[in-house]
Amino acid sequence: MEHHNHSNSNNKHEGNHDHMLDNFKKRFWVSILLTVPILFHSKMVQGWLGVDFGYSGDGYVLFVISSVVYFYGGWPFLKGLISEVRKGKPAMMTLISLAITVAYGYSSATVFGLEGKGFFWELATLIDLMLLGHWIEMKSVMGASGALDELAKLMPSEAHLLKDHGETEEVKITDLKIGDLVLVKPGEKIPADGKVVDGSSYVNEAMLTGESKPVKKEKDDEVVGGGINERGSLKVEVKGVGEEAYLSRVIGMVKSAQETKSKTQNLADKAAGWLFYISLGAGLITLATWLVIGKDFDFALERMVTVMIIACPHALGLAIPLVSAISTSASAKQGLLIRNRTAFEKSRNVSMVIFDKTGTLTVGDFAVREIKALKDDYEEEDILKLVGAIEQESEHPIASGIMKKVKEEGIKVPELESFENITGEGVKGVVNGKEVKIGGPGFLKKLKIDYKDGDNGEGAETKVFVVEESKLVGYLTLSDQIRESSQKAVNYLKEQKIKVLMATGDNEASAKSVSDQLELDGYFSEVLPEDKKEIIQNCQKEGEVVLMTGDGVNDAPALAQADIGVAIGSGTDVAAETADIVLVNSNPRDISIIIEFGKSTYNKMVQNLFWATAYNAIALPLATGFVTSLVISPALGAVLMSLSTVVVALNAQLLKKSLNRAE
Template sequence: MTTLEESCTCCRLCTLEDEERTGSPRGSGVPEPEHHEANGDDHPDHADHTDHEQMFRRRFWVCMVVGLPVLIWSSTIQGWFNYAAPEFTGSFLIVPVFATFIFFYGGFPFLSMAKWELRAGKPAMMTLISLAIVVAYGFSIATEFADTGDDFFWELVTLIDIMLLGHWMEMRSVRQASGALGALADLMPDTVDIVGDDGEVEKRSLAELQVDDVFLVRPGESVAADGEVVSGASDVNEAMITGESRPADKKVGDRVIGGTVNSGSGSLRVSTTAVGSDTSLAGIMALVAAAQESKSPTQLLADRAASLLFYAAVAAAVLTGLVWTAIDGGFEPETIARIVTVLVIACPHALGLAIPLVIANTTAIAARHGTLIRNREAIDTARNLQIIAFDKTGTLTTGEIGVVDIATIDGVIDVDALAATAAVEGDSEHPLATAIRDAASRRSLVIPSTTDFSVQKGIGASAIVGGEKLQVGGPRLVESLSVPLPYSLAEFTEASGKEGRTVIYLVRAGNPEAAFALADVVREESRSAIEVLHGMEVQVAMLTGDSHDVAASVSKELNIDRVFAQVLPADKERRIVELQETGESVGMVGDGVNDAPALVRADIGIAIGSGTDVAVQSADLVLVKNNPLDVPRIMKLSAASYRKQLQNIWWGAGYNILMIPLAAGILAPWGFLMPPAIGAVVMSISTIVVAVNAQLLRRVDLSLT
């Protein structure tokens, strides 16, 4: 991945957009647009690419409409298709006047960006486009006043419109990849309920919250800032920060993190310990921003080819002028036509669409297979991934607690025990109770009716089922009994504990008769995905905020190569850096806020579609179907897409290089001189070849068998 600034020329457009909005150039004393500041980005001029996309889209459609009369009244096109355009007073001005408008209005972005390339001493695509349209326009205007040959107005307008279309597509992909920090900020509430010294609660703006203020967090609300619980008790979902799938039990004296959610049934009063940029969430935002800025730059293949083609075209044009001047014994008007033909042939009609057309097809193919491409650079990089680092919770696993194993004493059937336990837990709101009920529902079990449901705080729940009192609870329930655990259940409990699983028990008439192990459920597709990746000689790593026992259990089940457990957000990013320092190309697959820095830091960031907005916005690729098998599938598509890009580069640039000598008149001794109009047609043919070749990508086979 590259930074957004380096992945395209879009950041050079900020000046153009500001001038277009304010009507004056930067540095003129006119205030900068306020929308940049609102983003809070360290690089305000690059904060929002929506304006760039809209600029290219607007100019494309305007030039498309204005360009149609140029094509209709072009004498060259009329001659090709043997028709006569209507003539009326002033109709002879349609082509030059409309083409002049398109040259200045549609060509302005390319001419301006070419200035940046030339200043940097790196002429590339923008310079080559600008050279072609300037020469085509200048020569065409000259034909209006002197007999120098056919004009290039029709070629000028089509070239500009094609380039505007290609850059509109590019800006759209960049704009879609720029929302990670905004999604992080959305985790924080806009207002906070501050508790006064008299106990009264007053709703205020989050900006008014100060360190040592006490604020109220009701069930379902987000924690406004980092702090310490001073009153109340509840469960808090911290998965977006820690990666731990189970809600954390919070009571007086415990610390809470801003942006997490009170998922329990109790309210919390929290004393603020950090606000603003000092909070944990702000730290994660800083990591995401820093990771984006630190990406190593890569140059697009098309830009490299355009840079070489620029020098080749200029050299060929100069050589053409010198050679024909020597042959003719002086500079003749026909020499100008040959020079123009060389430069038009070199114009990157096909090269400008070589990559966007392939990316457009790749995006459509990926979407059909459940993957959204948010960063076009990812398609180039994914094929080279050598290590895939998966977040555990919500990625390799479902992110939800479920029943993963059942043990019973002799004479008790596991499904009967599960149905009875689900009956007791029928009225409970505890997450473990929900997991028990879901397990019974998936098995389509008939749940018996209950009466006299009650909860013993810290022990468990009880109810009358079928005339008998049944109890359900954890280790404390067993400790309260006067009998030891049966051997089979004790052995099951010990094995489950080593794997980091939570165990609850079903007790009938004071005797435990069943035990249920609950844990984050592994996705059915995860094992197959890892097997396929191993078959592709790709290593698999797992990053998780869970304990070593839980991580080891999942690793053993899925045959994972490397495991990093109890990893905090900053540590996840550092682990990615450690993997990259081995020289390997690393992909990161995650779904939570805590994965965002690692997703951005990785060579390719891949988000699970059901994950948080922050993870999705930070990623290059999004797995809509939440299927880990789509990871090796997108790597296979990446390889096919890259091959097509290479082919199109060679068609676009190679075709030009082959035709430049012909345009220069290398076959003149044999009586062949290429007219400028034929050069323009030849250039258009190369565009058709590139377009057809890009469509052939749709035949790629992405099966993993």
């Protein structure tokens, strides 16, 4: 799917919401204006005011105006009734439609000869308030989806395509193909994911990656479509278009999460279903009871209508979806992309967090500190050539550090005949006709190669071993540094009585150093991906609710096994398929934000469920009229019901403040 199609789909989605919002708004104002003459003609209202505006044929005028309100103002509810009945799932719209239809039918009958008093004014005010409630709901939902709209607007519509002779041609971004060269001038947006082939500048990717400061981009650096080029001109080779582009994947993940029903939502749906049958049964029982007692049909009908208004699960239907939409969108703005809402809700129960080390607790910006040849006929330069030939194909932070050293030394690496990434273990390839494997201590163990020299690295240092034709020929030692935010994250988690562990493929000395500095509860070193999965399984057997962080690819088994799998990464690596939550900005502090915001989200859901159900539970008996000192009219019932909806909507909006506090 091209980006244009994605944009069209998003615009269509946005257009539908705009149309629905305008539709409810228009119907509300027309109905409210028509309600004025309905109130003017109502005998009950005239009686309250102590006046009589009656004239010949006034009942027919009242009938005509009320008919317009019923069919025009009530159409969204009548249409919803048809949809729900066809699905075999009667719910809120069915209940509203039943109430207004009974009111309209009975009142119309009184105009044409049936004995009794009509209550067109209750019908009109009920429709007005229902339209107002839906209008408020639609505005809230649209507000919650604002992050998606903002993300979609980030991508420019055109690009400067570079031709063979250095000329540029203005093309639509939908016409861009992988491999095209585009020119991005200062102040312009990057039109597609790609790699800088010429130029130097600073690019603002705040809305995309959560990185607040503009990032320097030079030759061979990757850029993300939608970022703003702030200074120099850049020539960019297009690497990602359409739904493969980073922005499209982000929008897809956020939208998917918003549309996914959570466990709490399923609970709300069940409650709403039961409430419908309870309210319908209560309405019929109320009608029958008052008729048996001997009350007039109009009074009995009024009580039945009031019961149906009060019991309408409007607020209940809004309680969870609105919180879900707001939490997902607010999280996305902060670089927390929720792919699995059920896992996100579980985060409030996390009892153990297992961090990966490289690029998570540490910066992941490696520098080569030592190169050691272990064979007499090998020089340090030979080791660097072998490693450089293979690592040039890898995207791992360690590979970036090695290639930086290769460039600094001006070494020309030999041709690579084949390359394979051994997930979570290392890389291998054929160089000069020989198979070369590169990996850490755990990889050496798997190859059954034993090596000890009494120095397995210090601090946050990492060793990379080079194996040629099954023989260890040398190693490189790379240094890394602990992130400043790591200590804050660990401190917060410990304050919450959450155990903090680390699992890494690095050597014992490196793992111990990082663990000691951060005062972790424990660590596992020299582990392979399957080892991490087993570690998590063992912790879960002991009753721990485990949150695991990793890069989303190498740690796939562990992320899938964990109760909550969190992928750490930025740029085009963000769409980790196995993760429940993706952190765009590689910041361990975001783990504590997930847990804090997960708690706040769940609390808001529970508060909304409590308000919606408690309101119905208290108001329903009063609506029957059996408590003689407390008789609620249909109009008051509509007011109370709409107020409960407003309270639920406002309570959900407070989630944004919760996220700010979590930060």
